Amino acid sequence: MKILKVDLNANSWRVEDVAAQGPVTLGVRIHNEARTWSLDPLDPSVPFVIGMGPFVGGRMPGFHRLIAVFKSPMTRTLHVAALGGAAYKFMGAGIDAVVITGRARRPTVIFLSSDGVELKTIDPVFDYSNYHGAYAFTKYLLDTYRDFFVKYNARAVVVGPAALSTYNGALVSIDVNPVKGEFRPGAEDFAARGGPGTALAMGHNVVGIVAGGTYKARYARVNDMEFINKVMIESFKKPFRQVMDEKTIKYRFDPSMGTGGTFGVNYPHYRELLPLFGYKSIYLPREVRIQHVEAILRLFWKPFNDEVFVKSKSWYNCGDFGCSVVCKKVWRGKKVDYEPFHAMGPFIGNYVFEEAVPLVDLIDQYGLDAIEMGHVVAWVFDSIEHGLLRPEEAGLSDKPVFDPMRFNPEVDSGRNARLAREVIKGFVEKSSEVLRIIAENGIRVAARKLDEMFHDRVLRVGKSFKDLVVYVVYGNDGYMTPNLYWAPGMVAPMYVLGRYWTNYTPTFMGPEDFAKSSLSRAIAEALIDDAGLCRFHRGWAEPVLDKLYLEVTGMPPNKDIYREIVEYSRKANAEPKPWEGERARDVVSTMAREVGSREWRFEDYEDYINWWRRFKETLDAGLGLTH
Structure with missing residues (x-):
């Protein structure tokens, strides 16, 4: 290099x-x-x-x-x-x-x-x-x-x-x-x-x-289509372009679903497993979640799909000019992906697509992480809903509607979107003491400070600020909020989260099996990033990455990257620690109930710690690490 x-x-x-x-x-x-x-x-x-x-x-x-x-x-x-x-x-x-x-x-x-x-x-x-x-x-x-x-x-x-x-x-x-x-x-x-x-x-x-x-190009062989096709035929029995088109169909256009891209596919695919209202939906009965997703498909997903896949067909790529996947679906000039729009949509109690567009645009203008801001907005809203905060203390002009059981999407989405805009602007401008504390410290340290500041309310309500937001814990002060999936792997004791370096399937397994599958995915994702590869291409690239490295660069891929990051994290005193908040734990336990686990019922706190500990021990053993 x-x-x-x-x-x-x-x-x-x-x-x-x-x-x-x-x-x-x-x-x-x-x-x-x-x-x-x-x-x-x-x-x-x-x-x-x-x-x-x-x-x-x-x-x-x-x-x-x-x-x-x-x-x-x-x-x-x-x-x-x-x-x-x-x-x-x-x-x-x-x-x-x-x-x-x-x-x-x-x-x-x-x-x-x-x-x-x-x-x-x-x-x-x-x-x-x-x-x-x-x-x-x-x-x-x-x-x-x-x-x-x-x-x-x-x-x-x-x-x-x-x-x-x-x-x-x-x-x-x-x-x-x-x-x-x-x-x-x-x-x-x-x-x-x-x-x-x-x-x-x-x-x-x-x-x-x-x-x-x-x-x-640094290496001439990356332009040699005879070589590239040979590699693909050896692995897939098909030439490169055919393999690439098949493996990336979700991100371009899937005829079986009549949609494409992460936004288009995820809503009809995950349906009632979508996390809503800052993950409060994990506590709702399945039939209630189905009612919510029907409203989301009607008010949030359909306007996008009709515009992008029926009317305008405005599909582009990210600037990788040779890429035919055209994963960037553009709605009236605004690029639409699942996570930023979900963060400013159903995750914060806004089911109207048109209300989410200016919020995502504001976040992009400020240069913010939309996923993190979804967690921040939902946390502020839920803290007000629970009585831990008053709206004016967070710089808000009104009270959001953050109870999914009394939420009227046509009426309440606009209110929540308007208040979300106030949170986002106030976060960047530090317009209130509460938002200043969050903006300067991040969610985890801010939760401690807010617990102290509003100690009497915490005692009266019976909830800590950290119980109302989902994050994983690193060392004394570090944390990461999960990507917007109801998936235990997103909050498991992995050393790198906030990306897809884990098993992010909405399912449940015993801790040993879950840890092994998550480690395998983490190692693969680290290699993807080291190669500078868009993970939308992982389906065709992962099976041939070893061969590409050896044939093109003369070096094998570095399969020790994840372990090297883990060793650094240990030196930095930033290892994963057990969950601090109730809702973070319940991302695991509610999924166990959703799939009908008989072994893991999570009836007391020790069950959570036992699952967490066995997961991490298996992960560390898989990396050859001892305590």
Whole structure:
């Protein structure tokens, strides 16, 4: 790998060649060499690593993700976040990864091209040309440095306002047509989970990276279709394009379901297993959940499906120009995926699709992680519902309707959407003491502080703030909120969560079997990220990844990545710890009841701890680790 090391303290940079299979392998190694496990995540000496895998620039779509490796202000250990499509243009600079240390005196944007590197002092512009937030900053960079974008066919990765004021800042990248000075429809993506934007902006005062140039694929064989087809025929008995089309059908268009993409497929697929109202739906009888999902399909899913798959047929990709999956479904100019829209929709008590669109847009402008904000909004709403907070204490103008048994979707969705907007804005602007505490500390530490602040109410209500929100626990202060699936694997004692590095199937098993299946998935997902691969392509890529590495790069894939992250987490005192809150535990126990488990009834707290302990012991044993 050719890596660019930027030292912002010295305002200098240098290029080095290193042997590493991919950006995750590189990132873990660099953090271990710097012994960052003992440092605060936002310490400027903690490196921020962003790069691409070895198969970029070829005729196999999907290998064009940018991968960020950083010490997360949420988990307090290493985290990995992925951003679709951007490596297609970033590879032109001839740099496989950027490693940033130190802190710039003023906000800085790093410009990379095939002709060199430049560090420019640029204050982020968040209102510009009728755009706001990260979109405004991207447009400002495009207009101000148009010659660079045109000459090098460049793309930017930027932060939004949230990265400058909260723990929950994302990296935002919107592909552009530099000649026309326009954004490409649907070609926008976010590396959001774990706070990478915050790590970059608060830790290093870097607010953007712009890259492009004339370099092409690092390895010639990635363009050799005879070789690629040979590999596929050996594994699948079919040529590459046929295999890819079959394995990615869910994300493009599934004729059997009459829809496509994560949003289109997940609602009719998961149905009554969808988590609603901040996971309160896990306590509802199945027949009540069915009533809810029928309203969601009518008010939330159908308007999207009719517009995107019947009328406009507006499907695009993320900027990976060779990719025919066109997973980006665009509703009247807004890219629609399941998790951000579910986070601002049914998860917060909003079943009207049109009400969710401006909320997702606001989150994207701010450069926030939508999944985390879904948890924050639902938590604030439920705290008000339970009487732990008054609306005005959270900066809200009214009381949300957050009881699924008395929720009227046509009437109450608009109210909840309006109040969600107040929470989001107040979170970034710290407009109330409660929201300031959450924005500066994250959910886990904030729950402790709010328990102290409202001690009398906690005693009177009989619920802690931590009982009303679902998160997994790392070490003393770290945590991660789960992706929006009712799945025990999303809250199990895995070392990396908030991504799909686990068994995320909505099912239940004994802890030993569940741990083994989750470890297998975690190892596979770590390899996907190290290769810079979009996981929508995992169906065809995983079975041939070993062969591709050996035949193309001459090196085997690094199958020890997950274990290396686990060992780092142990040094960072950020191992998984037992659940702190009631609802997090019940994601496991209610699924056990849903599938009719006879062995695991979770009748007392010891049952929860026993399942958690046996899962983690099996996981650690599978990694060859001892306590």
